Amino acid sequence: MPAESSIPATGAGTVGVRRRPADRRAIILDVAARTFSVRGYHSTTLEAIAAEVGISVPALYRHFPTKYALFAETSRTLADVLKGSLATTPDSSNPHTTLDNLLRALAETTLSHRGGGLYRWQSQFLAPDDAEYVREVVIGQHRRVRAAVVASRREQQLPAASKAQADALAAAAISAAGSPSTHRAPLAAKQAERILVTNSVRMVGLDLPDEADARSHPTESSGLAPASKREVILRQSIPLFAQRGFREVSIDDIAQSSGLPASGVYRHYANKAAILHTAFWRANDRMIAAIDDALARANSPVDAVTRLAASYVELCSDSAQLVGVYMVEIGNVAPDQRSELRKQQRRNIDEWASWVVQSRPVLTLGQARFMVHAALSIAFDLTRVPLPAPTALVSALICEFLLGDAR
Known part of the structure; x- marks a missing residue:
């Protein structure tokens, strides 16, 4: 912090x-x-x-x-x-x-x-x-x-x-x-x-890009619910936090949405803040996995930045509620946990920034960090609205912003 x-x-x-x-x-x-x-x-x-x-x-x-x-x-x-x-x-x-x-x-x-x-x-x-x-x-x-x-x-x-x-x-x-x-x-x-x-x-x-090609991927079915009660609670809590705000959601609300008694929620989580903390680390884990996957497939610094952008936009698009809750409710986790979450976020940004500098050596690492923060903001803002921009267009915009003539 x-x-x-x-x-x-x-x-x-x-x-x-x-x-x-x-x-x-x-x-x-x-x-x-x-x-x-x-x-x-x-x-x-x-x-x-x-x-x-x-x-x-x-x-x-x-x-x-x-x-x-x-x-x-x-x-x-x-x-x-x-x-x-x-x-x-x-x-x-x-x-x-x-x-x-x-x-x-x-x-x-x-x-x-x-x-x-x-x-x-x-x-x-x-x-x-x-x-x-x-x-x-x-x-x-x-x-x-x-x-x-x-x-x-x-x-x-x-x-x-x-x-x-x-x-x-x-x-x-x-x-x-x-x-x-x-x-x-x-x-x-x-x-x-x-x-x-x-x-x-x-x-x-x-x-x-052509609008027909850049159309957002169609909304898919939500699939099967997880068998683990702990995962059910986590999955049901995020929409509630997103729609009502963390402070307005009770354990009873979460229990009812999860099809459990309140005691069933407490068997898996000590309190609401523990659910929020788990959800935020889940988001961080997804981000780390997306970075690892993008870099494993890349064959050059420019390709790395391109893949990082695409993977993050997809993550924001697929997990819009979770990302939104993270931005709004981060203050509701304990200070030490908030500090650790932000440290990991800085590590993720430094990873991005290092590949931006390798793609555009005229930039300093500090300048690249500023640009990466802007790129993440673009992805969040353009995917969280009721009619989000196509993911292909958002990715292309971020790549143009980060890479410029290096593309």
């Missing part, structure tokens, strides 16, 4: 005098964004935020009467920052320049607000009016970037994209530009911005 910064409560050079910063509310919102983003809504406490800011809990209550009030205003504020960054980015007579400028503004905003992805993972906890407020900002962002994508492809005399393809291209570019909100990998801001924008612009100029 990334280290959290500390904001001093007293002014520099002050001895024995506690001064109240004029922008304390803004400081609280900034700390809240980072804390909610890292720990999740339910695992964040006002006590933790107050301690980080350097004030008492009663002082925090003077600004925000409840945790939800703080969460809602944090989400709205981040949405306003995003909206403002695009509002101050004018269109250019050159569509390619417009697209570049929009993605640069998004990348700059995200790099300045690394907790800014809060509404991406935690929006399910917003009340309807707050969720709608954020949703309208996100929709407006998507439409403007999509228009720039379509105009840029036309200006470059590339084949016209269908609406579905244009939506996927815009979503992928936005996902890449906003990916620093999903991780804490270090890289100088200017380097990160250049890496994200340059490769995102290149990605939306992709020679699109």
Whole structure:
């Protein structure tokens, strides 16, 4: 888990005098964004935020009467920052320049607000009016970037994209530009911005696969249920966590869905957190197996990256609920377990990054890590929506982003 910064409560050079910063509310919102983003809504406490800011809990209550009030205003504020960054980015007579400028503004905003992805993972906890407020900002962002994508492809005399393809291209570019909100990998801001924008612009100029060939594989039957009661419980829990949220699901709910008494669940798992922990390690095991399989079949660094991308997209597509629960509910496992999960995730990313560097030696390992985080974000964002983009298209977009001219 990334280290959290500390904001001093007293002014520099002050001895024995506690001064109240004029922008304390803004400081609280900034700390809240980072804390909610890292720990999740339910695992964040006002006590933790107050301690980080350097004030008492009663002082925090003077600004925000409840945790939800703080969460809602944090989400709205981040949405306003995003909206403002695009509002101050004018269109250019050159569509390619417009697209570049929009993605640069998004990348700059995200790099300045690394907790800014809060509404991406935690929006399910917003009340309807707050969720709608954020949703309208996100929709407006998507439409403007999509228009720039379509105009840029036309200006470059590339084949016209269908609406579905244009939506996927815009979503992928936005996902890449906003990916620093999903991780804490270090890289100088200017380097990160250049890496994200340059490769995102290149990605939306992709020679699109034929839609008939790129269609997502048909939904197959769920198959047979496992005989092991432990596996039945695990399989039934993930959809419940995905649909309702971890905190809203009880052991009785899980037992009923699994066709067992509550005591039957407790025979296999000590509590709900143990189920969540097991599910997350199952996801990590699948990721490790997918990496091993991709590398075993690859015959060059470029082929390795291509196969890694395809295997991860398939994993996200086939396990969308599990991946989604991981992103939203990671804060509900014990800190030591969360730390181990994130260590393994970093090892997986380093494996990807090493093959990206071997494919494009001009990149540093730090730059490649940033790009891999963006690639994983693209895969997640484009496969978790109600009408996911075809897996072949998502894989092609990621390969274009990661490999560029090396392909």
